Amino acid sequence: TTHYLFIVVAAVNSTLLTINAGDYIFYTDWAWTSFVVFSISQSTMLAVGAIYYMLFTGVPGTATYYATIMTIYTWVAKGAWFALGYPYDFIAVPVWIPSAMLLDLTYWATRRNKHAAILIGGTLIGLSIPLFNMINLLLVRDPLEVAFKYPRPTLPPYMTPIEPQVGKFYNSPVALGAGAGAVLTVPIAALGAKLNTWTYR
Numbered sequence: 001t002t003h004y005l006f007i008v009v010a011a012v013n014s015t016l017l018t019i020n021a022g023d024y025i026f027y028t029d030w031a032w033t034s035f036v037v038f039s040i041s042q043s044t045m046l047a048v049g050a051i052y053y054m055l056f057t058g059v060p061g062t063a064t065y066y067a068t069i070m071t072i073y074t075w076v077a078k079g080a081w082f083a084l085g086y087p088y089d090f091i092a093v094p095v096w097i098p099s100a101m102l103l104d105l106t107y108w109a110t111r112r113n114k115h116a117a118i119l120i121g122g123t124l125i126g127l128s129i130p131l132f133n134m135i136n137l138l139l140v141r142d143p144l145e146v147a148f149k150y151p152r153p154t155l156p157p158y159m160t161p162i163e164p165q166v167g168k169f170y171n172s173p174v175a176l177g178a179g180a181g182a183v184l185t186v187p188i189a190a191l192g193a194k195l196n197t198w199t200y201r
Contacts (some may be wrong), residue, residue, distance in 0.1 A: 039130040060108035067100035095132040
């Protein structure tokens with residue numbers, strides 16, 4: 001029980017880190033034009049946190065639990081903006097859960113082999129997050145309207161979106177984001193697992 005309570009606290013805090021790793025990524029006005037940054041930051045943050053806490057408990061399913069907490073926390077933020085009068089599509093919530101499920105499945109299928117979880121699971125996260133989130137962004141009602149009609153009040157004038165050219169970002173960011181995410185996720189997740197070993201040796 002203590003382990004899972006610890007994970008709840010850590011997942012909430014890691015969600016804040018994930019948001020701050022690319023704060024504007026959550027908002028429609030910049031989500032399209034920064035999809036590669038989105039892919040790298042989100043896949044890395046999920047892999048590091050999920051692998052760390054999955055190995056901390058040794059229980060397959062922990063990664064999905066971790067991603068679920070991050071998702072709920074972000075939907076709360078989305079609801080807060082909606083309550084302030086912004087449109088429903090003002091924030092695009094990242095899709096973490098399916099990728100975390102792939103990590104859990106890898107850990108379970110390899111009989112709790114942490115090296116396989118890091119290498120295979122980390123790669124699956126890096127490859128899948130860009131795909132799931134591109135589909136998520138395609139479902140946004142009208143990203144250009146939202147971007148121009150509802151710019152964030154926290155954006156300085158020089159960051160006001162100027163013709164994001166949404167159509168140009170349908171294809172290449174998926175491949176580039178997936179490749180970058182997959183390459184960067186594995187070594188960073190391995191570092192997280194190593195820190196886990198040093199901490200609880």
